[in-house]
Amino acid sequence: MEKKVKLTSKERSSSRGLEMAVQQLKALRLIFENIHDGACVTDAEGVITHFNRPYGRFLGVDPQAQIGRHITEVVENTRMHIVARTGKAEMNESQSIKGQNMLVQRIPIKENGRVVAVYGQVIFKDVKDVGKLAQKLSELESRVRLYQKELNSLRSTRYTFESIVGSSEPMTRLKSEALKAASTNLAVLIAGESGTGKELFAQSIHNASSRRDKPFIRLNCAAIPKDLLESELFGYDKGAFTGAKTAGKPGKFELAHTGSIFLDEIGDLPLEMQPKLLRALEEKEFERVGGNRMISSDFRLLAASNQNLEEMVAKGTFRSDLYYRLNVVPLHIPPLRERGRDVLLLADHILQQIVDGTPGREVTFTPAAEELLVRHNWPGNVRELNNVIERTLATCEGDRITPADLPFYLHRNQLAVSPEQHSLLKDVVAKAEKSAIVDALKIAEYNKVKAAEILGIHRTLLYKKISRYGISLIPG
Secondary structure (H helix, E strand, C coil): CCCCCCCCHHHHHHHHHHHHHHHHHHHHHHHHHCCCCEEEEEECCCEEEEECHHHHHHHCCCHHHHCCCEHHHCCCCCCHHHHHHHCCCEEEEEEEECCEEEEEEEEEEEECCEEEEEEEEEECCCHHHHHHHHHHHHHHHHHHHHHHHHHHHHHHCCCCHHHCCCCCHHHHHHHHHHHHHHCCCCCEEEECCCCCCHHHHHHHHHHCCCCCCCCEEEEECCCCCHHHHHHHHHEECCCCCCCCCCCCEECHHHHCCCCEEEEECHHHCCHHHHHHHHHHHHHCEEECECCCCEEECCCEEEEEECCCHHHHHHHCCCCHHHHHHHCCEEEECCCHHHCCCHHHHHHHHHHHHHHCCCCCCCCEECHHHHHHHHHCCCCCHHHHHHHHHHHHHHHCCCCEECHHHCCHHHHHCCCCCCCCCCCCHHHHHHHHHHHHHHHHHHHCCCCHHHHHHHHCCCHHHHHHHHHHHCCCCCCC
16 A cells, blocks of 8 residues: 655645646746747847747748747848847837738847847738738838938028028018018919029028928929929829839828928929829829829928919910919019129128138139129029139139139120121121220230130230230220
């Protein structure tokens, strides 16, 4: 007969503790195996310690056979071993597994501040919904990249009303009108010749508005090929056309949500695109190219054109309904020739901006040079003035810019040529040539070398022509 062994109270307590531990371990294993999603655990070195059956079924492998293998040998594109190294959790990340975009979690498990394991979970329940979520995530990432690009561009050319140089009566009145427009959400149409600073005013209006901290999105309608303009404005969905990004791409209107969109050279918008733009402006809704989902965007429209849109409406090359939708607040920037001595303020501003990049250099205009700048009609406006200042500084050696330092065409435009009606062509040419040489000598203060440079001829040829025409070299 077998003799029963009596256990002490301490031994009984230890036995109960062991049974509870075993039961708890079984429960944890049961829970782990019944997680519907794929789950696995690695140690701090990336070696698999646990691998549940659902994950094995999804990958088509034996779960138990994966224990002891490195995670990179089992799961493609995994980052479990990287999380083990960084100790930073990666939540709701997109990962391609077996050709599908899956949503994954990678969570470091720490003890006393040190990573001892990493828990990974792959959510493949309702794969279609997860795929949509992953696609949405990819779209958001694409949008963030575009926002960052626009933000970097905006920071490099951030204009405000303080950036607008000019104290003439037309400019003072214009700035006052633009400032009033900035306090509204109305559409603004900025008209003006090329080079007058239409984008400068558009940015200034945006930065003085309640949307100043929101995106400022720009699009030059003349710079985008006709076939791509619709996708640039409204974006496109996956597979919309050959070469389209797999995740699609948001358009300018979508990116301008809560901010402003500036459409430059709006007069170059193709006629067939105008109804689509009108609808987007009126409804604040649109569809991406190749898409079937309406997208809403709260944007403020700023547009600009160097063409006469009223004449285009009359000719039928610009829709009247779109014109009236754009022209809610009209602003007209006067050309530089109508701004009087603003030319000198701008010239000095441009000069100082360039010179500031050269430490120790100070350059000013002589009164005669200033007068020459004021008298020129500036068909290219501020852009032309900027070009002239840059060219002059590149060749000017002193600290004073004289008329002789400025481009010769500025002088030539001041010459009043009135040949006699019955003069022979040869006489007309000779008279004009002599007059040009005399003017160049005066500008160069009778320095023949500099006069030859102004005329663009060799000094030997200049000497011959001075002799031929009997030109006096004595000022007077």
